[in-house]
Amino acid sequence: MKRYFNHLLLVLVLCCAVLCNGSPLQAAYDVRQEVVAIIREYYPDPVDPGVLQRATARAVVEGLNDPFSHYMTPEQFSRFMQGINGSFVGIGIFIEMFPEGLMITDTLPDSPAHLAGLKKGDLITSINHQALTGLTLEEAARRLEGQEGSQVLLTVMRGSQRFELRLKRVALDAPTVYALQLHDRVGYVAINSFGSDTASELENYVKAMDMDADQWI
Structure with missing residues (x-):
């Protein structure tokens, strides 16, 4: 610790x-x-x-x-703080870097990516017709960034299927705490990252679910 x-x-x-x-x-x-x-x-x-x-x-x-x-750098620090506080402009995807491109690990509910049908396992191979091979995660993610209302063109591989999607960047709020009710009255809470609202989010989830949960994980 x-x-x-x-x-x-x-x-x-x-x-x-x-x-x-x-x-x-x-x-x-x-x-x-x-x-x-x-x-x-x-x-x-x-x-x-x-x-x-x-x-x-x-x-x-x-x-x-x-x-x-x-x-x-100051620019990187600004993006870092936006990320941990859960507010950012983008298309609403969580990503990992692979040699071939960006693998989507999840999407935010009701985000442009989610509404367009992107899902876990989809591989973004190029952004605005620029290949992602050889880039770091930070370099590739930077190509997804832009002003609210601007558009980004993605080339996506889903298995052997290749397709393109043009999505609009919007302001998004990504909760830092995720909670759900499991079987046998077990409450599950996961903290995805620590931001300025994490404590209040956690408190609200626990209060809302406390009457229905005998155990927590």
């Missing part, structure tokens, strides 16, 4: 650190110094001194080789 908390703290503070003001060179230096100070203070594992001597904040963080510690 301590390890997870420290890693999470490091991620959040690093995200905030990149928003500093000043000249580009001074700002880059200040961010690097702040990153090194945070790692020395909070990072739970030994760190190679050579990593802390790297020239940029990004290089220092990448040198940790830690999947829980990331360097984010």
